Amino acid sequence: MTSEKNQAEESSVDTRHGCILYVENVTVSFDGFKALDGLNLYIDDGELRCIIGPNGAGKTTMMDVITGKTRPDEGTIFFGQSLDLTMMTEYEIAHAGIGRKFQKPTVFKNHTVYENLELALHADKDIWTSLLKRLNADQKETIEGALETVGLVEQKNIRAGLLAHGQTQWLEIGMLLVQDPRLLLIDEPVAGMTHQETEQTAELLSSLAGKHSVVVVEHEMDFIRSIANRVTVLHEGRVLAEGTMEDVQNDPKVVEVYLGS
């Protein structure tokens, strides 16, 4: 990825302590039901982390509070040392360098594949730039590169609504790539993908780690086994266990609530 220079927002993410995301003691309740209950989660810079857990464990709510869609009732969420995400709006959080892929693939169906990437591209996103500026050579190159990475070069002028399901998932991943975030939150990336597509996705996500920090929520166990170093198990809005896939699988608590059933 050729990322642009002078991105003040990005350089302001302070990861000197090696940690990019601090979720501390976060509680969210909906009508008395605690979707998150004193959740603590720390993501290292450049890490690839998988999050698993039974339905209703709070995985999607966790994504929502990190990206500003839902406000926590209690607790703090820091991006790097200094950015307090609970005080920021959705677009500010996105601009600060957190990208999100939704559970249900969400692309702009009436825009072409190319335009989808153009809209997601890391660039000034104020109205005057959008009104007056055209893509420069660097930006075009970035988009072409992403098209190649996700294998949609031939489809670039097709409207996204006409893509097959797997291609749509890939387009959304491509959009995240050009958005060039420091932290990617990815919700069920391989849902509905064929075996081969799943493997390719695993490869792609693994290659992203290092340059980006990646948090993946997924049900597909084989997929997680193939990519994860560290796995966090959520249960009833709290962290139940954390460690390597092996540790987690052998943890009696985890076996009881999740894997054993």
Add this chain to the structure above:
Amino acid sequence: MIKQIAALHSFRGWLFTFGLLFAAIILFPVLNIFLPEESFFHIPDYMFPLLGKYLCYAMVALAVDLIWGYAGILSLGHGVFFSMGGYAMGMYLMRSIGKEGVYKSDLPDFMVFLDWKELPWYWYGFDYFSFALLIVFLLPGLFAFVFGYFAFRSRIKGVYFAIITQAMTYALMLLFFRNNTGFGGNNGLTDFKRILGYSLQDPSTKMGLFVITALVLFLSYVISRYIVKSKLGRVLTAIRDVENRVMFSGYNTLHYKLFIWTFSAFLCGLAGALYVPQVGIINPSEMQPANSIEMAIWVAVGGRGTLVGALLGAGLVNVAKSWFTVAAPDYWLYFLGILFIVVTLFLPKGFIGIFDRFTSKNKDREVIND
């Protein structure tokens, strides 16, 4: 910049656009002046205010399409912005009547009738055309900006937003109906004599106003086209389709919505200001909820999200309206209702969609919904 503007249309598209502009600002006046009245191609004097009125409606349709067709925000209150522009121009025209009113007073007739002794403060400045023009340029946009800021910031969308705009136009209509508000009550402002010293009764003034309207419409169209063809236009349609995704991509959607909403109101106000001298009257009925709904129908009939469709729709519906109000006035609203239903059921892309069927290029232009 020039290159970008040239790229807004294909060569044929530009040829067609300029052809229409040429017809309006050169051909029609020539046909009016140089052909004898009995000639088939002669354009009679009375046609100019009528055509001018259609062009004003076309501008309104353009404004509604920008906000509805592209940004997906249905406004059923654009009559307010139209009226604001119209009243601002009307106030200047009232002041330029001078002492030639029925009561031979320096005050507008309706104020004499209400036994007012002096001009209310908010009429100050309207003796000057430039001041009236400033208000036309600023007021509708400013009002829309404030209204839009609070509505969009609270994330009011869809049918809720439409209902609020209906309430807005209804409230302002009631306000303007009151005599005490100081805008002529239910009679509104009328009996204009001249604009910038030119008599409004004079055929050449009418022709001039028509030509100016055509030019302003042309410019509005080119600017609108520029907006929707820019990345900003693509962001707007993205907001229309999945606003959440746009926010999570780092766009402050509030700014985008406010921008197009304010620009749309500005265009609408401009249309109102051009409308009043040609039609000769502005009154609160322009702010009837039904009027604003009709504006949305023009766009739906022509085809949303295409700009050209909006222009076409405004033309078609209003020509039909002119014919009906003479031939069968009682049936107009039935016809309008049926037209709207038929278009919604059978022509989701509006009348412009019929053309698309013949040009394979645009076959897949239909909006994809979830």
